[in-house]
Amino acid sequence: MSQFAINLIFVGASFALYIGIAIWARAGSTKDFYVAGGGVHPVMNGMATAADWMSAASFISMAGLIAAGGYANSTFLMGWTGGYVLLAMLLAPYLRKFGKFTVPDFIGDRFYSSGARLVAVACLIIASVTYVIGQMTGAGVAFSRFLEVDSNTGLMIAAVVVFLYAVLGGMKGITYTQVAQYVVLIIAYTIPAVFISLQLTGNPIPALGLFSTHTESGLPLLAKLDMVVRELGFTDYTADVSNKLNMVLFTLSLMIGTAGLPHVIIRFFTVPKVADARWSAGWALVFIALLYLTAPAVASMARLNLLNTIYPAGPTADAIKYEERPNWVQTWEQTGLIKFEDKNGDGRIQLYKESPSFAATAEARGWKGNELTVNNDILVLANPEIANLPGWVVGLIAAGGLAAALSTAAGLLLAISSAVSHDLIKGSINPQISEKKELLAARISMAVAIVVATYLGMNPPGFAAQVVALAFGIAAASIFPALMMGIFSKRINNKGVIAGMLSGLGSTLVYIFMYLGWFFIPGTNSLPNTPDNWLLGISPLSFGAIGALINFAVAFAVSAVTEEPPEGIQDLVESVRYPRGAGTAVDH
Amino acid sequence: MADDKNMAQAYWQANLRLIAGCLVVWALASYGFGILLRPLLAGISVGGTDLGFWFAQQGSILTFIALIFFYAWKMNQLDNKFGVHEE
Numbered sequence: 092m093s094q095f096a097i098n099l100i101f102v103g104a105s106f107a108l109y110i111g112i113a114i115w116a117r118a119g120s121t122k123d124f125y126v127a128g129g130g131v132h133p134v135m136n137g138m139a140t141a142a143d144w145m146s147a148a149s150f151i152s153m154a155g156l157i158a159a160g161g162y163a164n165s166t167f168l169m170g171w172t173g174g175y176v177l178l179a180m181l182l183a184p185y186l187r188k189f190g191k192f193t194v195p196d197f198i199g200d201r202f203y204s205s206g207a208r209l210v211a212v213a214c215l216i217i218a219s220v221t222y223v224i225g226q227m228t229g230a231g232v233a234f235s236r237f238l239e240v241d242s243n244t245g246l247m248i249a250a251v252v253v254f255l256y257a258v259l260g261g262m263k264g265i266t267y268t269q270v271a272q273y274v275v276l277i278i279a280y281t282i283p284a285v286f287i288s289l290q291l292t293g294n295p296i297p298a299l300g301l302f303s304t305h306t307e308s309g310l311p312l313l314a315k316l317d318m319v320v321r322e323l324g325f326t327d328y329t330a331d332v333s334n335k336l337n338m339v340l341f342t343l344s345l346m347i348g349t350a351g352l353p354h355v356i357i358r359f360f361t362v363p364k365v366a367d368a369r370w371s372a373g374w375a376l377v378f379i380a381l382l383y384l385t386a387p388a389v390a391s392m393a394r395l396n397l398l399n400t401i402y403p404a405g406p407t408a409d410a411i412k413y414e415e416r417p418n419w420v421q422t423w424e425q426t427g428l429i430k431f432e433d434k435n436g437d438g439r440i441q442l443y444k445e446s447p448s449f450a451a452t453a454e455a456r457g458w459k460g461n462e463l464t465v466n467n468d469i470l471v472l473a474n475p476e477i478a479n480l481p482g483w484v485v486g487l488i489a490a491g492g493l494a495a496a497l498s499t500a501a502g503l504l505l506a507i508s509s510a511v512s513h514d515l516i517k518g519s520i521n522p523q524i525s526e527k528k529e530l531l532a533a534r535i536s537m538a539v540a541i542v543v544a545t546y547l548g549m550n551p552p553g554f555a556a557q558v559v560a561l562a563f564g565i566a567a568a569s570i571f572p573a574l575m576m577g578i579f580s581k582r583i584n585n586k587g588v589i590a591g592m593l594s595g596l597g598s599t600l601v602y603i604f605m606y607l608g609w610f611f612i613p614g615t616n617s618l619p620n621t622p623d624n625w626l627l628g629i630s631p632l633s634f635g636a637i638g639a640l641i642n643f644a645v646a647f648a649v650s651a652v653t654e655e656p657p658e659g660i661q662d663l664v665e666s667v668r669y670p671r672g673a674g675t676a677v678d679h
Numbered sequence: 680m681a682d683d684k685n686m687a688q689a690y691w692q693a694n695l696r697l698i699a700g701c702l703v704v705w706a707l708a709s710y711g712f713g714i715l716l717r718p719l720l721a722g723i724s725v726g727g728t729d730l731g732f733w734f735a736q737q738g739s740i741l742t743f744i745a746l747i748f749f750y751a752w753k754m755n756q757l758d759n760k761f762g763v764h765e766e
Contacts, residue, residue: 165732313727
């Protein structure tokens with residue numbers, strides 16, 4: 092059977108499963124649509140949250156980023172998991188007790204202000220829309236590589252499938268498909284990793300293989316990898332970083348951003364009790380960790396495998412001839428994600444780091460520049476081929492990558508559509524709307540959101556690469572502090588929170604735009620985006636944490652000089668702090 | 680009524696103390712051992728590298744999981760002790 096047929100079977104079977112779930116789990120009420128009826132078991136919600144959270148970035152890109160950056164990129168591992176501690180202790184249980192359907196719901200009620208609600212809706216929509224673009228393009232890449240269709244056609248297929256289960260089932264349909272998608276993606280991620288770990292270290296558990304002995308050389312795997320990359324002019328894989336302030340702030344921004352992303356928070360509205368929200372955050376992290384503990388192993392092993400492929404006789408011997416390159420290099424060359432240029436004309440592929448300190452060595456070996464560029468994103472997708480695994484493993488990876496992208500896209504689309512139908516239409520424009528009409532409005536906004544996301548996926552704006560920074564920056568600087576202050580302080584009033592959110596958001600956007608271009612228009616940046624120009628060495632991607640601090644400070648200052656919130660609001664804060672009396676999530 | 684109010688206050692204070700303790704461990708495992716204190720842990724070797732590297736890539740994640748489950752378990756106890764648990 093051809094590889095194409097195998098991929099088709101795996102992807103087709105997983106899609107059939109999602110559609111089957113969509114038909115079975117239709118939403119009959121707004122409560123079904125927004126919070127899956129409010130009766131989701133905490134372990135099951137944990138699994139759905141894991142799929143909701145782990146996007147194309149986690150599945151496809153993260154291991155590649157770590158492979159390229161080594162220790163320095165551990166920030167993604169800590170940052171994208173540590174936020175769950177904040178969620179479990181600072182947000183989820185209290186927001187669950189509050190018992191409404193959306194994040195702006197809480198901000199609007201707690202700060203007795205439709206202005207605050209609208210600011211929250213705006214932040215939510217900007218953060219979620221930018222995030223969903225990345226998912227749709229990720230799905231498009233997976234389709235075009237594995238199913239040999241044009242990526243636009245692939246996107247359309249993905250959009251139709253999401254449309255079916257998200258519009259029909261709302262949160263209810265999304266919850267059960269996310270559970271299925273988690274199972275598909277974790278199997279797809281783990282199986283190739285197990286094979287590769289066995290090949291390199293003899294240890295069947297990749298997370299342990301990372302710290303085991305490399306069978307071929309008898310050295311610890313990481314020591315061997317350090318040695319190989321050093322011979323080629325790269326920084327040691329395990330080398331420490333010098334700019335620790337930036338590393339800390341970047342990790343903190345990712346953590347706060349994770350805790351403040353609305354599509355993750357609303358998953359905790361679906362469990363029956365406050366205590367369940369706490370347990371559920373723990374289970375979510377367990378399911379996430381199954382992938383996140385494997386990812387650093389995949390990263391180091393894939394890097395070593397890649398370099399071994401290019402230098403079969405070791406990094407100090409001759410590189411492989413271009414004519415003799417393996418099949419997977421050829422297939423990925425067609426996608427443009429691997430590029431080769433024979434700069435010194437010797438017919439061999441030299442892959443190394445061009446740097447002043449390595450120039451002498453490179454010249455002595457007759458090299459005239461690095462000849463192979465490998466996009467970080469292909470490491471996980473090409474992993475089974477690099478390790479010569481059977482064709483069905485490749486099919487599995489295709490289905491897994493699509494599951495990761497689609498599950499996150501659906502969660503984001505629900506957050507967007509509920510903000511529009513519940514907060515904008517019912518909350519601000521037409522509070523008298525009947526439940527039936529609100530459900531229809533929710534379905535229509537979901538459909539519109541899918542069309543917009545698909546369009547943006549086909550015509551990604553120039554700033555597609557920076558959108559993740561933007562989404563995390565916004566969530567960290569605006570949404571997280573507002574929610575936390577709403578729960579932990581009775582003194583913060585409507586004026587304080589609006590001033591806080593706007594200044595946190597504003598300062599973060601200005602700092603990002605200064606270095607990445609105003610509104611991401613290339614060439615309009617005020618300062619070059621290099622570490623020398625960053626304020627105190629803080630990268631634009633790390634600024635979310637500073638934006639959050641500004642938000643807190645401004646909100647406290649403004650509240651301190653203005654009046655106290657009314658007594659009823661202080662009672663509301665009091666009530667979210669105690670679990671007793673929590674029903675399931677309710678409408679107004 | 681006054682008693683109820685005092686109990687509720689005491690419950691919230693206990694919760695805040697528990698959160699503070701958990702967040703100290705949270706920060707120590709990630710920002711401490713994983714990043715800032717890594718040079719101090721350089722002497723403790725783990726599979727070809729040092730303990731700080733392990734904390735940055737795996738140890739902090741395992742610590743986070745333990746923390747959340749500990750917090751959830753402890754809060755259930757507090758909920759019952761102070762009589763604010765769900766019926």
